[in-house]
Amino acid sequence: MATARSFDVIVIGAGSVGTPAALCLAEAGLRTLVIDELPSVGQGSNKRAIGGLRATHSDPAKIRVSLRSLDVFATWEERYGDKIEWRRGGYSFVAYREEEEKSLKGLLPFQKSHGLRIDWLDRKQLLEAAPDLNPNGLIGGTLAPDDGNASPLLAIHAFYRRAKSVGAEFRFNEKVTNLIMAGGRVTGVRTDKGEYWSAAVINAAGPLGAEVARLAGLDVPVRPDSHEGAVTESVARFLEPMIVDIRPVAGSSNYYFYQHDTGQVIFCITPCPPIWGLDVRETSSFLPMVAKRMVEIIPRLKNLRVRRTWRGLYPMTPDGLPIVGETKEVPGFILAVGMCGQGFMLGPGLGQLLARLVQGSLSAEDTDTLAYFSPYRKFKGQEKLG
Numbered sequence: 001m002a003t004a005r006s007f008d009v010i011v012i013g014a015g016s017v018g019t020p021a022a023l024c025l026a027e028a029g030l031r032t033l034v035i036d037e038l039p040s041v042g043q044g045s046n047k048r049a050i051g052g053l054r055a056t057h058s059d060p061a062k063i064r065v066s067l068r069s070l071d072v073f074a075t076w077e078e079r080y081g082d083k084i085e086w087r088r089g090g091y092s093f094v095a096y097r098e099e100e101e102k103s104l105k106g107l108l109p110f111q112k113s114h115g116l117r118i119d120w121l122d123r124k125q126l127l128e129a130a131p132d133l134n135p136n137g138l139i140g141g142t143l144a145p146d147d148g149n150a151s152p153l154l155a156i157h158a159f160y161r162r163a164k165s166v167g168a169e170f171r172f173n174e175k176v177t178n179l180i181m182a183g184g185r186v187t188g189v190r191t192d193k194g195e196y197w198s199a200a201v202i203n204a205a206g207p208l209g210a211e212v213a214r215l216a217g218l219d220v221p222v223r224p225d226s227h228e229g230a231v232t233e234s235v236a237r238f239l240e241p242m243i244v245d246i247r248p249v250a251g252s253s254n255y256y257f258y259q260h261d262t263g264q265v266i267f268c269i270t271p272c273p274p275i276w277g278l279d280v281r282e283t284s285s286f287l288p289m290v291a292k293r294m295v296e297i298i299p300r301l302k303n304l305r306v307r308r309t310w311r312g313l314y315p316m317t318p319d320g321l322p323i324v325g326e327t328k329e330v331p332g333f334i335l336a337v338g339m340c341g342q343g344f345m346l347g348p349g350l351g352q353l354l355a356r357l358v359q360g361s362l363s364a365e366d367t368d369t370l371a372y373f374s375p376y377r378k379f380k381g382q383e384k385l386g
């Protein structure tokens, strides 16, 4: 018999993945509990994301899931009335060298075959789409016009409010410290405040995903590494697409930036080698490193004043793909971890997939998607647009 502490599904983590998942689970009529150790929704990695939303990926599973997410972000305000600062600005991966031209063009047929609207723009066309790009040495780039951006905090609060309105329960300031098992399967969770019962428990603990998996005796290859972001003052619109430059240079690999709906330029960079660990104190090396690269590519950015920097965590996996699926060792325990630098854009699409997984109503396409994200894959490949 159901008690106040028994649920159809428990989600550990009210972040980029756990919150939209709770929404989809509750919408499907499942009694859903979300537990987070932090005081409110989105206080882990979610609020540190810069807000980029793309389906421009190099594998079918992330393209599919992100296309579903984009549909949710793009239609949210019209469907529910909340402002999430969605803007369909597009994403442009630019090429200043033949290496990038070749690898970006090489992905296009495959990306298009999976339903992504994307094209190669030559130098002249790209300068029409982003007139302030440095023309010197510019070869061209891809443009996916349906990609975009939104505010991670406004979006997660919108998902949270809607999840609650359809019956999901949230408990904050409460840490999951153990899983409860019976007959070889999960039957609930123990927190620092009590016990809750459910035959389905989703680990959406983000950068702490491996730690939570260890509660089930599982070794899951999710390792947090830190990335910094920054926001400038707000200025009149001059830039539409998110610009991504994947050329590696000493100290960093790719960096990406865009002009938010409210006028600020928001940006971040991928340090190389990665900075592993949980440290989220800002550094003094980030801003000089990223500003140099950004001003090279858009010289007029040198006039912008930076208002704030911050540092957060990517939950990394060895091959850059998330780890999603029910574990064989502990039936009922489902992993939704390892989002790398893409948890905000994957969240709503993954939420829908997780709801079908918990209900046992996966489509053939879902099964194929989950094969890419399988916890039991070999982790040999490498994401090309990470």
Ligand SMILES: Cc1cc2nc3c(=O)[nH]c(=O)nc-3n(C[C@H](O)[C@H](O)[C@H](O)COP(=O)(O)OP(=O)(O)OC[C@H]3O[C@@H](n4cnc5c(N)ncnc54)[C@H](O)[C@@H]3O)c2cc1C
Binding pocket: 012, 013, 014, 015, 016, 017, 018, 035, 036, 037, 038, 042, 043, 044, 045, 046, 047, 048, 049, 050, 051, 052, 053, 174, 175, 176, 177, 204, 205, 206, 207, 208, 209, 212, 226, 227, 228, 229, 268, 311, 312, 313, 314, 315, 336, 337, 338, 339, 340, 341, 342, 343, 344, 345, 346
């Ligand atoms: C600088 C920067 C820029 C980024 N830019 C983008 C971007 O443009 N687009 C994009 O898609 N992604 C971006 N990301 C990545 C994105 O932030 C992450 O991939 C995403 O937030 C991960 O989502 P998650 O739900 O897995 O983790 P989180 O959002 O961190 O949620 C996990 C939650 O689990 C909770 N938790 C953990 N352990 C426990 C426990 N034992 N008990 C209870 N609660 C627990 C945590 O408190 C946390 O709230 C960026 C990240 C950074 C740092």
